[in-house]
Amino acid sequence: MSHPSFETQLDAYLDGELAVVDARELEAHLAQCAECERFRDGRLALRAALTARVPVFQAPDALRQRVRAAVRAAARAPTPPRFTVRGVWRPLALAASLAVVALGSWRLALERAAGETLADDVLASHIRSLMPGHLMDVASTDQHTVKPWFNGRLDFSPPVYDLSARGYPLLGGRLDYVDGRAVAALAYGRRHHRINVFLWPSGRGPAAAPATRTQQGYHVLHWTTADYTYWVASDLGLPELGDFAGLLRRADSAAGAPN
Amino acid sequence: MEARESARFEAVVLPHLDAAYTLARYLTRNGPDAEDVVQEACLRALKYFEGFRGEEGQSARAWLLAIVRNTAYTWRRRGRAEALATEFDEAQHSGAIEDEHPDAALARSAAKEALGRALDELPAEFREVIVLRELQDLSYKEISDVAGVPVGTVMSRLSRARARLEQALREEEGP
Numbered sequence: 050m051s052h053p054s055f056e057t058q059l060d061a062y063l064d065g066e067l068a069v070v071d072a073r074e075l076e077a078h079l080a081q082c083a084e085c086e087r088f089r090d091g092r093l094a095l096r097a098a099l100t101a102r103v104p105v106f107q108a109p110d111a112l113r114q115r116v117r118a119a120v121r122a123a124a125r126a127p128t129p130p131r132f133t134v135r136g137v138w139r140p141l142a143l144a145a146s147l148a149v150v151a152l153g154s155w156r157l158a159l160e161r162a163a164g165e166t167l168a169d170d171v172l173a174s175h176i177r178s179l180m181p182g183h184l185m186d187v188a189s190t191d192q193h194t195v196k197p198w199f200n201g202r203l204d205f206s207p208p209v210y211d212l213s214a215r216g217y218p219l220l221g222g223r224l225d226y227v228d229g230r231a232v233a234a235l236a237y238g239r240r241h242h243r244i245n246v247f248l249w250p251s252g253r254g255p256a257a258a259p260a261t262r263t264q265q266g267y268h269v270l271h272w273t274t275a276d277y278t279y280w281v282a283s284d285l286g287l288p289e290l291g292d293f294a295g296l297l298r299r300a301d302s303a304a305g306a307p308n
Numbered sequence: 309m310e311a312r313e314s315a316r317f318e319a320v321v322l323p324h325l326d327a328a329y330t331l332a333r334y335l336t337r338n339g340p341d342a343e344d345v346v347q348e349a350c351l352r353a354l355k356y357f358e359g360f361r362g363e364e365g366q367s368a369r370a371w372l373l374a375i376v377r378n379t380a381y382t383w384r385r386r387g388r389a390e391a392l393a394t395e396f397d398e399a400q401h402s403g404a405i406e407d408e409h410p411d412a413a414l415a416r417s418a419a420k421e422a423l424g425r426a427l428d429e430l431p432a433e434f435r436e437v438i439v440l441r442e443l444q445d446l447s448y449k450e451i452s453d454v455a456g457v458p459v460g461t462v463m464s465r466l467s468r469a470r471a472r473l474e475q476a477l478r479e480e481e482g483p
Contacts, residue, residue: 057464060466102424103443106333286447
């Protein structure tokens with residue numbers, strides 16, 4: 050018996066592109082269908098073979114230099130002056146400075162500057178963690194190993210979730226230093242991408258929805274809950290990183306319910 | 309083009325040069341053509357860069373890869389890279405992989421060639437979805453943006469390409 054509809058769905062499932070409800074249904078089917086299981090194993094073997102044997106190339110240095118030279122030459126070419134907008138930050142900065150003028154206060158500008166410094170901190174920490182041997186102090190895929198590890202190392206016990214069923218396996222945790230304090234850094238994986246989750250108690254601030262920032266090819270997401278300040282950094286594509294953030298937030302609000 | 313804008317371009321787009329080169333390398337199937345395609349694509353990207361804002365859900369990488377892809381296809385239509393249109397050629401292929409990572413070259417020479425060859429023999433439309441998905445980890449939505457086809461088409465192309473590659477893998481491991 051063949052399952053053509055399941056095959057496309059299985060591909061989407063293995064690519065982490067299936068909605069939660071469909072994924073559950075598919076997992077239930079997988080558990081009782083040997084044929085689909087074989088299909089899945091074949092796909093996994095293919096993925097392993099592609100990763101091992103089909104190379105990702107590095108742009109030759111000569112090409113890199115040629116492109117850079119061409120870009121700089123184009124920059125020198127005279128063109129009519131134009132108002133340029135630096136991404137989404139310029140209008141925000143403009144709005145911020147207008148607000149400052151209106152309020153006659155520097156507070157907002159200072160807060161915004163602090164937010165950017167923090168994002169830079171988080172990004173630097175993320176990049177440092179990707180250097181060999183820097184990712185984890187405690188390497189474990191078990192949330193019940195990672196969470197207790199922070200006992201006695203931090204003055205809070207960070208929530209650690211098992212999201213492996215959704216394609217984001219826990220890799221481990223470490224101590225990090227952000228915003229002038231020791232924070233928990235949790236490493237999750239997505240295929241060969243690394244996701245760093247930085248969190249610390251939010252000081253009972255108001256909950257805020259995620260804000261996004263992209264820099265040097267990395268995405269940084271930030272939000273606060275009633276209990277924690279969250280920063281998430283990764284080179285993973287924004288849709289998937291948003292999905293991951295959504296899972297964390299849902300897990301958090303589920304866990305936040307009275308025990 | 310202001311100096312500041314070109315600096316932003318260098319900061320936002322150039323980190324994805326390896327990804328751009330990898331895609332071009334698989335689409336043209338040889339190094340020198342891939343270099344030319346990437347250079348031309350970067351100049352095109354620079355031209356349109358002011359229209360690119362890096363808004364939510366629009367990654368610089370996918371944006372650049374879309375331009376690389378279109379440049380490679382234009383290149384092929386112009387007939388300047390026959391490699392895209394002609395059948396796989398062993399001599400040309402083995403001469404063209406000198407520019408990859410030394411360890412990748414090692415892995416490649418150690419492994420049997422069937423998988424790499426099967427990938428090269430796939431029609432470009434199928435090859436690109438494999439490269440974008442398996443080597444560059446783009447989401448279906450990003451692949452659909454890069455290739456300019458609906459997500460459903462991305463999915464069916466991926467399934468068919470994978471089925472073909474799995475078959476090559478089985479033949480290689482065969483009796």
